[in-house]
Amino acid sequence: MATPLTGRPRPDLASEAGTAAVRADFPILEREVRGHPLVYLDSGATSLRPEQVVEAESRFYRETNAAVHRGAHALAEEATDAYEQGRAAVARFVGGAFDELLITRNATEGLNLLAYSMLAATLDERMGDGVARRGADPRLVLRPGDEILVTEAEHHANLVPWQRLARWTGAKLTWLGVTDEGRIDLGTLDRITERTRVVAFTHASNVTGAISPVREIVEAANAVGALTVLDACQSVPHFPVDLPALGVDAAAFSAHKMLGPTGVGAMWANADLLEGMPPFMTGGSMVEVVTMEESTFLPPPARFEAGSQATAQVAAWAAAVEYLEWLGMDEVAAHEHDLTAHMLAGLAGVEGIRVLGPTTATERVGAVCFVVDGVHPHDASQVLDDAGVAVRVGHHCAQPVHRRLGAQSSVRASLGPYNTRADVDAFIAALAGVRPFFGVTHG
Numbered sequence: 001m002a003t004p005l006t007g008r009p010r011p012d013l014a015s016e017a018g019t020a021a022v023r024a025d026f027p028i029l030e031r032e033v034r035g036h037p038l039v040y041l042d043s044g045a046t047s048l049r050p051e052q053v054v055e056a057e058s059r060f061y062r063e064t065n066a067a068v069h070r071g072a073h074a075l076a077e078e079a080t081d082a083y084e085q086g087r088a089a090v091a092r093f094v095g096g097a098f099d100e101l102l103i104t105r106n107a108t109e110g111l112n113l114l115a116y117s118m119l120a121a122t123l124d125e126r127m128g129d130g131v132a133r134r135g136a137d138p139r140l141v142l143r144p145g146d147e148i149l150v151t152e153a154e155h156h157a158n159l160v161p162w163q164r165l166a167r168w169t170g171a172k173l174t175w176l177g178v179t180d181e182g183r184i185d186l187g188t189l190d191r192i193t194e195r196t197r198v199v200a201f202t203h204a205s206n207v208t209g210a211i212s213p214v215r216e217i218v219e220a221a222n223a224v225g226a227l228t229v230l231d232a233c234q235s236v237p238h239f240p241v242d243l244p245a246l247g248v249d250a251a252a253f254s255a256h257k258m259l260g261p262t263g264v265g266a267m268w269a270n271a272d273l274l275e276g277m278p279p280f281m282t283g284g285s286m287v288e289v290v291t292m293e294e295s296t297f298l299p300p301p302a303r304f305e306a307g308s309q310a311t312a313q314v315a316a317w318a319a320a321v322e323y324l325e326w327l328g329m330d331e332v333a334a335h336e337h338d339l340t341a342h343m344l345a346g347l348a349g350v351e352g353i354r355v356l357g358p359t360t361a362t363e364r365v366g367a368v369c370f371v372v373d374g375v376h377p378h379d380a381s382q383v384l385d386d387a388g389v390a391v392r393v394g395h396h397c398a399q400p401v402h403r404r405l406g407a408q409s410s411v412r413a414s415l416g417p418y419n420t421r422a423d424v425d426a427f428i429a430a431l432a433g434v435r436p437f438f439g440v441t442h443g
């Protein structure tokens, strides 16, 4: 049984008692892996979930279990309330208004939603079915010669959809560079030009951990009237984020990286933009009037939520938000900052490690990628796994930034609010054994 959060004092994450109380809410941390206590350092891929979230999801199935926005029976009404309250909680968590938050399958779908909506607006325009008649926002229409700008640090989710959109519309894809330290290179900001129509960039890199200079990028984009799109997957779970205050037009993130369930995410976009966005997917739940020839669409957010919704997941996402708010996002950020600094110091003490990204905890999150000289990342992760340490290995869906930093793949240790200094110490101790295990002593 999960301990209710109401009336429960906020834990002090800087104290052992505080983290112990939090960890008790995550039953998976009681597991042993390969004869060792689990050390979970893969929250960048997906976070753990507290019992409160697991219970909220199963409670929905046990007690409510109905499709939303259809049916007039009591359960349908309760399910609709739970779904819309979930939307409200998530929207509030990122500073947005209730009807500015579109529920998607994940962040990837959110970013695709925007790219495909722009494709739809562009096609309508080219078919002479004009933006004016369809009510689409002219900022969404791309013409040959227009530019879509990303960065070299992007996850493929915020790169591939824009590559395709550029190809289909005749626009050109351009990008901001990355410095040797793994930060967005502000020296390349002049690549945002009068031709730039969209600037899509990550808030925090899932490879280098670097937090992007949002203000500078948004200012440059605003100066040329470009739309700004933020990939907030690695920021929203780790520090306080107020999307409207950042000045971006749209942003995407996933529940499963912020203590929430799998299979659900969101795209937030300001109401002004949403109003003029054509739908991405079409079907039930998003239409007003359908004849055999034509359909009209509901206002946002329903216009963008075709088909049956992820009801239990949205209800459980609200519980995840409640849990993070109980922890306090300032406190989560401070705790993870301390652990990141501790991890970077530990890594600096292990021979043959090269961190891909900033080596101090300043302006970065706790996703730390590194290569081990003379050992393939997969082999390194296997030794860590033998010690019960779960890390991620590969290119982390970000091949260009790996290439830029001279690596094909890497090991990534990434933090969540339930991690402790003891986790980091266990990881560093196991890592120190990797090169000796493979008999690598040179370099």
Ligand SMILES: Cc1ncc(COP(=O)(O)O)c(C=O)c1O
Pocket: 044, 045, 106, 107, 108, 109, 155, 157, 158, 202, 204, 205, 206, 231, 233, 234, 254, 265, 397
């Ligand atoms: C920076 C970043 N962007 C996008 C994504 C894609 O998230 P999802 O797979 O939940 O759509 C991830 C997930 O790893 C990520 O770290």
